[in-house]
Amino acid sequence: MTLMKSWVESANTADTDFPLNNLPYGVFSTLTLDARCGVAIGDMILDMQAAEEQGIIDLTDDPLFDVPFWNEVMEEGPAVWTALRNRLKDLLAANSSDQALIAPLLISQADAEMHMPLVVSEYTDFYAGRHHATNVGTMFRGAENALPPNWLHIPIGYNGRASSVVVSGTDICRPWGQLKSPNHELPAFLPCRRFDLELEMGAIVGMSSDGPISVDEADGAIFGYVLLNDWSARDIQAWEYQPLGPFQAKATATSISPWIVTKAALEPFRTPTPHREFELLDHLKDTGPMLYDIDLAVTLAPQGKAATTITQTNYNEMYYSAAQQLAHHSSSGCPMNVGDLLGSGTISGPTKSERGSLLELSWGGKEPLTLETGETRTFLEDGDTVTLHGAAKGDGYKIGFGTCTGTILPALKDPYAR
C-alpha cells in the first residue's frame, strides 16, 4: 500500500499521522462549535455534524452525527462502516469534485479540543502480552511460576471500570489507597508511591452479541483501535489483588487516544500471532493474521523538561489478538455491547528497552531508569507527563494514532476534605 493523495495538502506527507489512508474518528469542540464527531485528515478535522446537516453525508434514515460520540455509527454495523469510509475517501481524495463543498467544513486541529470519541459501555483489560506477563510473573511469583498454568491457553482478563476511562490530555491525580509496606505489620491509607503507566492498545467493540461468538465473528465485530494507558497503582495492587484481582489499583483512570483508527485502515498491516507452544482450543484458534504491525513508543517528560523515550515496542508482540480476546470474553454467554472497550494488556517486547511499564523497566523499582535530562525514575513522579505514540508504517506513509498523554498531579492533601 502506498500513500493515497488528498486535496488536503497536509495529509500528503510521509510524517502525518492522518493521511487519506487513515481517516480516524474522534469528537472535538472549538471555541465556537459544541462537541461533535469529526474525522482527521492531515492537520485538519472534517466536521461530521455539519457534513450531515448539509446532506453531504447521508447514509441512513436517522441522523448519525447529532450526538458527540461514535456509538451510533457503530450500531449501524459493518455495511455502514464501509459505506461511510468509502464516502469520506471520495470526498477527500485528490481528484474529488467536492472540494469546494468540504473545504469550509474543515477545522484546524490546532483550534480543536478533543473529547472521548465514544461512550464506553464496559471496559475489560487483558493480560495477553507474553513478555509482560513473564516479567511481572517473575517479579511477583518467581521465574519458575512466572506464567500461570492457564496463561498459554486462555487470554487472561479482568473487568475494569468504564467510568474511569478518560481521553488523552486529562490530568491524572495520584490516587490514595490502602497499602502495606513490607516493613509494616498493618496497612495504611496513603497516597500511592508506585504509580505506573501501562502501554496498551484498546479495541472497540462495534457489534453487540448475546452468546458465544467465533474468532472470525469477533474480528468482524471490532470497529477500531486506540492507544490506551492503564494507569496502575502498584502498591495498592500488591496489597489488594489476592485473591480476586486488581480493583482500586486500576480504577483511578485509564487514558485513551482521541482518534479511533478503524480496522479497515489497519488491514494492510495484519501480522500473525507468535509461535505457540500449545495449540489453542478450537474456539480461540487463529483464523489468519490476527495482529497488526504497529510501532509503539512511550515518552516521559518531567515537569518543564524534555521528554525521553522510555520504551519502544510493537503491537505484534501480543500473544492473543483482540479478536481472540473478544471471542473468549463472549464464551460464557456474556453479552457484549457496542462501545465495549478491550485493553490488550501491557505490550512489552523481549528486550529491556521494549518493556511497556515502569514496573518492568525499573524491575520493581530496583533498577532506576535514567532519563535524558539526567533524572532517574523508578515510578512516576508528580508533574511527569507520559505520552504514548503509535503508528503502522506503510510505504511513504503511516497510519498514526496521534498521542495518548497525561500529566500526573500531586495526590490530594486530604481526599475527604470538601
Add this chain to the structure above:
Amino acid sequence: MTLMKSWVESANTADTDFPLNNLPYGVFSTLTLDARCGVAIGDMILDMQAAEEQGIIDLTDDPLFDVPFWNEVMEEGPAVWTALRNRLKDLLAANSSDQALIAPLLISQADAEMHMPLVVSEYTDFYAGRHHATNVGTMFRGAENALPPNWLHIPIGYNGRASSVVVSGTDICRPWGQLKSPNHELPAFLPCRRFDLELEMGAIVGMSSDGPISVDEADGAIFGYVLLNDWSARDIQAWEYQPLGPFQAKATATSISPWIVTKAALEPFRTPTPHREFELLDHLKDTGPMLYDIDLAVTLAPQGKAATTITQTNYNEMYYSAAQQLAHHSSSGCPMNVGDLLGSGTISGPTKSERGSLLELSWGGKEPLTLETGETRTFLEDGDTVTLHGAAKGDGYKIGFGTCTGTILPALKDPYAR
C-alpha cells in the same frame, strides 16, 4: 415499628412482602400496558406513569416516569427520594382521601410481568462475608491460608459485567467454558459441570461521585437494595481465576429481584457489623449500625418437583456493609455513577445450614446435599429452579424483597451453531 395500615387491604397482613411500610420500586408490564415504573403495595402495583400523567405525582419539573427504569428518580437525589416516599405513603395510607383517584391505577401483581427495575451502570461484586470467605479459602488454599492477609482490612471486590445482570424469572443457560480437570493435562472447552448459585444482596448506588467519599456519604448515596444471585461456574473459575480474578465464570448471568427496597424502608432494621479483630482504617470505619437484619433463604426445586430450603441465613452476617464497600470503591478516585450495582458477596452464616452457595453446602462437591424429594445435589442440574427469599421482620409485618428466581436450562449443544 409496627404495621402501617393501607386502604389496599392485601397490604395489611403480617405475611405480605409489601405493606405500606415497604413501598418498593419496580418496572412492570401487562398485556395492555408497556413496561413502566410501579410501586408494590400488597398484591397490587401502583402504575407510576399513569399517576404522573394524571398529575397525582408531581415532584419535579421534568417527568420522572416517562421511562421504564428508576434511574431518573435516583438522579434527583435524596430530597426527592424522601418526598416521593412521603407522597406515596399519603396516597396509600388507610386514612387517605385519594383512594378514589388511586384505585383505578392499581394493577394486580398476578397480571404483571416484571422487568429490570434500573439500568445497571456498572456492576461490582464483593467478597465480604467472613464465613463464606473462610469456607472458600479453606477449600482452595487450606485452613491456615483461608483468609488472605488483606481480608480483615479491606472489602475485597472485583468488577463484574453489568451486561449480564438480568431480572428474576430469566432462565439461565448453563455456560460453556474452558476448564481443566485435575486428571487431564490440558484444558478443554466444555459445558460447565459445577454451576452454582451465590446468595447475595445488591446495593444500588443512587448518587454519583468522582472522588473518594466517606462511609457516611456512601451510606447516603445508596438508594436501595435487592436480592442478588451471582451464578458462578466453579470449574471455569478454578482454571481462570489466577492471577487476575474471576472473569467468564461470573459473566453468564447475575439475577436480581425485581423490587428495589429503599434504604428508608429498611431504616428500622439497622444492625451493627460484627466484632473486628483489627480496627478498620479511618476511611472505612463504622459510623453507626451499618448492616440490616434481613432474613434470607434459598430454595432449590428440581424440574417439576417441590422446592427444598437449602440455606437460611441473615444479611447481618456480613463483615463489611454496602456503605463501607462503596467508600472503598471510591477511595482511588474511581468515579461512581447512579445505577451502579454492588453485590455484597456471598452471605453465609457460621453453621452448615447457613451456607450461601452449593460450593460450601456440598464442600466442593464432596458432601452431596439431600433434598426433601430424596434427590441429591453437589452443584446445579439442568431444570433446577433456584429461588432467593429475603425479608426484614418487624412487629406484625415484614419488609419483603419478593423473590429472585431462575431456572437452569441445558447448555447449548453447539454454542457456535447459528
